[in-house]
Amino acid sequence: xxxxxxxxxxxxxxxxxxxxxxxxxxxxxxxxxxxxxxxxxxxxxxxxxxxxxxxxxxxxxxxxxxxxxxxxxxxxxxxxxxxxxxxxxxxxxxxxxxxxxxxxxxxxxxxxxxxxxxxxxxxxxxxxxxxxxxxxxxxxxxxxxxxxxxxxxxxxxxxxxxxxxxxxxxxxxxxxxxxxxxxxxxxxxxxxxxxxxxxxxxxxxxxxxxxxxxxxxxxxxxxxxxxxxx
Numbered sequence: 001x002x003x004x005x006x007x008x009x010x011x012x013x014x015x016x017x018x019x020x021x022x023x024x025x026x027x028x029x030x031x032x033x034x035x036x037x038x039x040x041x042x043x044x045x046x047x048x049x050x051x052x053x054x055x056x057x058x059x060x061x062x063x064x065x066x067x068x069x070x071x072x073x074x075x076x077x078x079x080x081x082x083x084x085x086x087x088x089x090x091x092x093x094x095x096x097x098x099x100x101x102x103x104x105x106x107x108x109x110x111x112x113x114x115x116x117x118x119x120x121x122x123x124x125x126x127x128x129x130x131x132x133x134x135x136x137x138x139x140x141x142x143x144x145x146x147x148x149x150x151x152x153x154x155x156x157x158x159x160x161x162x163x164x165x166x167x168x169x170x171x172x173x174x175x176x177x178x179x180x181x182x183x184x185x186x187x188x189x190x191x192x193x194x195x196x197x198x199x200x201x202x203x204x205x206x207x208x209x210x211x212x213x214x215x216x217x218x219x220x221x222x223x224x225x226x227x228x229x230x
Contacts, residue, residue, distance in 0.1 A: 003227060004068035005045040006058055007219075008075050008175050011212055013047040015220045020045060028065065029057050035066075039228045044068060048175065052097075052151050055175035059182035070126065071190040072226065073179045074219040076211075079199035080160050081145060081170025086199065086206035087214050089142040089222070090171040091130045092192035094119040095180035098163050098172070099150030110167060112181070119146070120180035123189035126226070130193055133225035140218055145170035147192055149177025160201050171196060193222060 007013040020043060022036040031054075034045045044066045048058035055073075062068045077090065084090060102113045111118050127144060134142035148169035154160055163172055176192035183190035195215035198205035206214075 001069045001230065002042045002044060002067060003230065004062040004066065004071045005043060005223065006048050006055065006062070006071060006073045006175075006179060007046075008048055008050050008055070010047055011216060012075050012219060013045060015216050016045050016223055019220065019224060028061055031058055031061070033061070033066065038224065041227050041230060043227070051174055052149065052178035056178040056182050059179045063182070063186045063188060068188065070123070071179065071183050071188055072126070072223065073176055073190070073192045074223060075173065075175065075194060076197050076215050077147065077171040077173035077194035078154065078160070079170065079196040080148070080164040080172050080201050081143070082202060084143060084170050084196050084199055085141070086196055086211060087141075088196045089134055089140055089218055090147060090194045090196060091127055091134070091142060091144045092122045092147040092176060092194070093127065093144050094121045094146055095177040095192055096146060096148050096167045096169065097150060097177040097181070098148040098167060098169070099152055117184065120177065120184045122180070122191045126189060126191035129226045129229060130191055130222060132229070133222040136225055137218070137221055143170060147171045147173065147176050147194060149173055149175065155200070157200050164201060193219065195219060
């Protein structure tokens with residue numbers, strides 16, 4: 001079994017690489033794919049960069065070149081649900097793309113035209129493993145819910161409220177939905193996990209310098225637990 005781990009930023013991937021016994025590095029599409037082991041499990045870990053195209057390209061390379069059996073995407077996100085606060089963890093139940101708009105053709109906003117699904121559901125087994133991981137750390141509040149993705153950094157409170165209402169999403173970010181779509185098209189189990197940095201919907205935020213160590217710690221602990229118990 002080969003597990004692919006995708007992060008968007010250096011800050012997110014660095015502690016995971018520090019946990020790996022790296023055996024080989026492979027460059028493609030300006031991305032460094034790190035092959036090695038964590039707890040004797042085969043891992044390919046990569047920083048994809050920010051945005052949907054980067055994330056989709058990266059995921060397809062993991063499928064085509066490395067034959068991964070499952071994909072775990074971890075990173076940061078903004079909270080948009082009323083229950084979610086900075087420092088919390090959101091485990092995706094499914095992913096939607098809030099910036100997909102073919103409504104002129106009669107499709108619901110978020111529906112990718114001519115695709116047989118509206119949202120992309122995370123693997124139930126991986127959701128359970130992620131929940132179990134979060135429960136090992138009493139200081140971490142975690143929620144399972146819909147995560148919305150788009151090629152937009154959402155700072156407008158009206159847009160945040162719209163995404164929350166339109167999709168019943170509790171977190172919003174810029175990569176997970178495209179990773180989910182590629183995994184869906186290739187029939188690869190996946191999970192998207194996000195540490196929450198802020199929630200403009202309820203006026204809650206955390207200083208970035210304070211937040212990043214918390215997010216990194218949470219993501220690394222969750223990843224390690226999931227791999228160890230895989």
